[in-house]
Ligand SMILES: Nc1ncnc2c1ncn2[C@@H]1O[C@H](COP(=O)(O)OP(=O)(O)OP(=O)(O)O)[C@@H](O)[C@H]1O
């Protein structure tokens with residue numbers, strides 16, 4: 001039995017059905033370790049936001065910054081603005097570790113900022129569906145709820161890969177017999193910065209049995225690459241951010257598309273170094289876990305559903321941009337006897353979770369919302 005009522009996803013009190021006076025905006029919020037996405041609608045139409053995709057970062061002015069150096073006198077700066085002024089700010093990533101809140105104060109400030117993006121006047125009731133890592137432990141969900149609760153008058157926290165399936169569904173094609181509706185039968189793999197999350201979707205809200213989250217993602221690949229390069233070239237002066245950019249430009253698994261040769265300064269001299277193997281090894285570090293988790297979820301699935309699910313494995317999240325990852329995972333599954341396995345990736349990897357969250361926000365009943373405690 002797969003059907004799971006929404007209430008079971010959280011332990012906060014259910015909302016009463018009284019709708020707050022004033023205008024209600026529905027919000028879909030993907031609070032990512034690396035990147036956050038916020039979408040909003042007034043029920044009838046989506047609201048165009050100035051910036052719906054932003055780095056999940058808060059910058060606090062460094063002591064002693066001269067007047068006029070920062071654009072305005074503010075206690076903190078968020079998202080792209082924080083990165084623009086990073087020289088003069090102490091940057092905090094609220095979800096630095098494993099997609100789980102690492103800095104509750106920064107999280108609160110970031111969510112306050114998100115609220116102001118959606119509702120400049122600050123006079124609306126915001127009802128937000130928020131994504132969480134699959135099967136997040138109850139205490140972590142509580143922290144997440146506390147961090148977002150002050151900014152929204154109603155919330156629902158649902159697993160990110162499930163929301164991604166909802167977000168990927170093309171509602172205009174539901175009558176098309178050739179269309180593979182991801183909410184009917186799919187296995188969504190969200191390779192994020194902090195975690196990689198897996199969800200079998202079969203037309204119902206997922207049960208814990210249909211969800212796996214592994215504490216490995218793009219941040220771990222960055223760290224492996226940084227460590228490998230530092231070990232081989234101790235004098236190389238590359239920041240953690242530069243290593244992430246290097247990975248994003250050249251990431252691949254399997255046969256290298258081309259050698260990756262970069263220019264660096266070492267001991268005051270410009271040098272060219274070949275980093276192909278370091279990039280391959282760092283990126284391939286997640287492949288075993290992805291294959292194992294897919295197989296584990298499939299082993300929990302009723303046998304008659306396996307074909308439909310295996311043939312609709314969808315990769316989302318920034319990690320799905322690693323060149324060759326779909327092919328390598330698919331081949332590994334074929335080699336393990338899952339000959340029907342088919343892996344694809346989405347064109348827009350950034351927004352499916354937030355889009356699914358907004359769709360859900362627009363469809364759940366009023367009494368299914370939670371009043372933040
Ligand atoms: N071209 C690329 N190749 C490899 N990795 C990439 C590429 N582009 C982005 N990434 C990585 O994807 C990650 C960000 O993806 P995403 O925005 O889905 O994560 P997130 O939602 O912030 O994290 P989480 O879901 O864990 O909370 C980062 O680690 C980033 O470096």
Ligand SMILES: [Mg+2]
Nearest residue numbers: 032033192317
């Ligand atoms: Mg994510």
